[in-house]
Amino acid sequence: MRGFYAETYVNGMPQRSTMGALTDDAAFIERVDFVKGPAGFLISSGDPGGSINITTKTPRQQRVRQLELSGGSFGFLRGSLDLGSAVKEKGFSYRLNGAYQQQQSFQDFLKTRKYVASPVIQYNFSRRTSLLAEYNFINMQSDGGSSITKIGTESEVLKDRIGNNYAGDPNLPQSGSKSQSVRLAFEHRFNDHLRLTVQSKYTVNSTTVWYLISDNYS
Amino acid sequence: MLTGTECTGATKDRQSAKAAPEGNRDYGKKKSMRTDSMSPVLRMEGRMLEIPQNIIGVTADLIREQGGLELKDMIRNASGVKIGYNSSVFDASATV
Numbered sequence: 001m002r003g004f005y006a007e008t009y010v011n012g013m014p015q016r017s018t019m020g021a022l023t024d025d026a027a028f029i030e031r032v033d034f035v036k037g038p039a040g041f042l043i044s045s046g047d048p049g050g051s052i053n054i055t056t057k058t059p060r061q062q063r064v065r066q067l068e069l070s071g072g073s074f075g076f077l078r079g080s081l082d083l084g085s086a087v088k089e090k091g092f093s094y095r096l097n098g099a100y101q102q103q104q105s106f107q108d109f110l111k112t113r114k115y116v117a118s119p120v121i122q123y124n125f126s127r128r129t130s131l132l133a134e135y136n137f138i139n140m141q142s143d144g145g146s147s148i149t150k151i152g153t154e155s156e157v158l159k160d161r162i163g164n165n166y167a168g169d170p171n172l173p174q175s176g177s178k179s180q181s182v183r184l185a186f187e188h189r190f191n192d193h194l195r196l197t198v199q200s201k202y203t204v205n206s207t208t209v210w211y212l213i214s215d216n217y218s
Numbered sequence: 219m220l221t222g223t224e225c226t227g228a229t230k231d232r233q234s235a236k237a238a239p240e241g242n243r244d245y246g247k248k249k250s251m252r253t254d255s256m257s258p259v260l261r262m263e264g265r266m267l268e269i270p271q272n273i274i275g276v277t278a279d280l281i282r283e284q285g286g287l288e289l290k291d292m293i294r295n296a297s298g299v300k301i302g303y304n305s306s307v308f309d310a311s312a313t314v
Contacts, residue, residue, distance in 0.1 A: 001299045008289075012259040024289050026281055032289070033257045034296040036272040042260045052299070053259045054289075057278070070285070078287070101287070105307075112307050142307045177308040195263075207308070 002036060004049025011056055011183065012043065013201050027080050027099035028118040028136060030057045056183075058132060059084050059093035059122050075104040075111070089127050095120040109144030109170045128189040139178045144168045146175035146209045169212055177207040251280045 007014060035042055036050040043051050064084035071077050077100075084095035099116040117137040124130045145168025185199035253275030254266050266273050274296040281292055290301045 026287050029278060031257055031275055031277045032292045033260060034274040034299055039271050055257050055259050140308050147306050
């Protein structure tokens, strides 16, 4: 961002690794805010270029009922579901998001699948106080390789058809990236100007990557 | 005034709840893709216009209308932000 690297935060807490499908699906993103420039008063840590802040979906003021099916080129198929009850003044409310997506690629052999689930439950003790529990699950699987790499000399790469430049193989074992996280958040609003939020998150990621390395890589 | 605010229930954002009780979901009314309420994540409330910081908010409703699926689709709505090349099919979307 603005020429610098920008850290990504999820609900105000850093969450990103260089590999993996961490909270990167529209199914559980409520909004994304791009803060440009240093902003210590908004996010206590950050980079000079700014930060990216993802807010995940939680129960809304209104009820949510949504089912989406989409398809596209390269075998793209996606189904997603968004269910949620309205926030109550006192009592439980929920939000449930799920998605399945599969897609092939312009490269040969490659086929990816993505499973997403995100149940959220919120309990309001009163109009001003609430406790929220959220679980995020995202699992991406890839058959036929895990990275799009051009191999060979530059002249070979440019000459071949683009699919041939992919270092994958249909017999490679399945690659995958799985991320699970649990968040607990407590919020109390003292008055119109002061709000206390306490939250904590636990994340587990696992990644398996299979790819081919060519002998004549130059 | 156009208000394209998102009401996240958990935060009971007073301003956005007042300004746009139906959010962007009401197709019968005049709709705006602009966001002018602060995200609860950013620890401040009120209108973005009144915050001394350049912030661009992109809501899920806008993304859905655009057919966006991943963070890299959302980033296209913000100027000055770009995703670096990433060869992983799991798309960890490093941002620059």
